[in-house]
Amino acid sequence: MTDRDEALGAALRELETPEHLPGFETELRRRLPGRRPRRRIAARLALVAAAAAAAIAAASLVHSGGGTASAATVQRRLDDALRTMRSLSAELVVSGPSEPVVRRWEFTLDAKGDVRLAGPRPGDVETYDAAHAVVRSAQHSASLGGSTIFYAERRGVAPGPPDQGPPTWILPTEYAAYVRAGIEAGDPRVQDVTYAGRPAWRLDVPGRFRITVDRANGMPVRVEELRGGRVARVLRLEHVAVDRRLRAGTFRLAFPKGAEVMRSDDGFRPARVSARPGWVPDGYRLAQSMRSGSIVSLAYRRGLDVLVVTTRPARPGDPFANVPNKLPHYSARRGGRLVTVAGGASHAELIRVAASVPAG
């Protein structure tokens, strides 16, 4: 599980990187002992690529039927599901050509914003306790190997993007928001299908996604990300359980006695904030109000849905103005401050929320 600051990453990638100096390749060839190739590599690569594409197509689990529901109907089902759920547990499976191995996480979320993630290796656990803004983790070391587990605690964690929030980048709340934005932007074709023996809808957003939504629980149970017309990555949910009873301590990882714990603090603390948005979409309630210096981060929740409204001093080209592209978001300058709204809302709603924040 990796929490990645996509906005900062995008800014870093924009920094100029020079090409090699003239003669680099000549010098490298001179230094390498070796022999000539015997066959053309390009032809082999083309064959491998064609075989991979055929394998992906043959492995599709979705069987299509006749088209009935509209994209708007599916979107409403998705909205209703997230709005009314109190908790969701499932196993998330990530696979596909861009993934070196199939990875699995078990997760549980609740309507307070709490998160528990286990995997992909047995023993790896990460929890987010929203009430205390604490992330705790127990993870194996990749470099040392073996069974050594490292324990860490992050306090003062922001509710969400553009600041580094809890470990939710891959979870259905964000993914559902992503899916909704895709539906809204792409005018997808909808088909009735059967997925894993259950009635489902399949939405095709040309060139971007193929999304399968379970009709009974409204969750996007399979999302195929497309790149260059091919499936690059597949995320699917298995063993989905809605509103099941959760054991105490689910969202607060307990460290073993005597364990060495690496502790850090992201700096966000609960705070009363008067400059709140004058409008949020129907059903959203303020759940977290936090401040770190001049940065204010507010989380509004509606069931498992979350909308994060952040304001910070505005500066031209601020990399923190952006949010990872998996999450619908909108940034605007209000007076001397930059307002970012990210999460489960339509594009028009994101703009309306941002516009309702008092200018600072």
Add this chain to the structure above:
Amino acid sequence: MEDVDRAVVARARRGDQRAFAAVVRHYDAGLRALAYRLLGTRERMDDALQEAYVRAFRGLPGFRGNASLGTWLYRIAYNACVDELRRTPDVVPLELVRDRPDRRSGPAERVAASGDLAAALAALAPADRAAVLLVDAQGFDYREAATVLDIPAGTVASRLNRARAHLRRALADDTKGAANR
């Protein structure tokens, strides 16, 4: 990070220079970005990557595939950069030379003066810089980055936190500075 086709890697392992060139082409842009941000000049970047590619070519027959080829190659390149830094630690990155108004000023002053992300990045310790470049800019997960840097995944997380906090502070300071100018 996508790996190179196994058949190409197999040829490179057998000493096929053209196959090895394909491997290098696949990863070169990312490795240049890492090396340049760690070393600060084009000459040092090339020196480190020459050394890294030669080491990789020699080491490929022994590559067991415990990590991905990309992770393995990044680890070699990172180590070559660290060696380069040990050899000549006082070289000032290009962006700082170009932007700083006073060559006698220290890193903090240079950051405030240049006020850009490259300068803030350059003021980080190389290990913290590498962590944020690998994870945030190049999309490594903590485990892959830990393998490249040869540290525990938890240490990657702490370095990332430190690097991000520094970059944010530097950028915030720059905002204040701009407002006061």
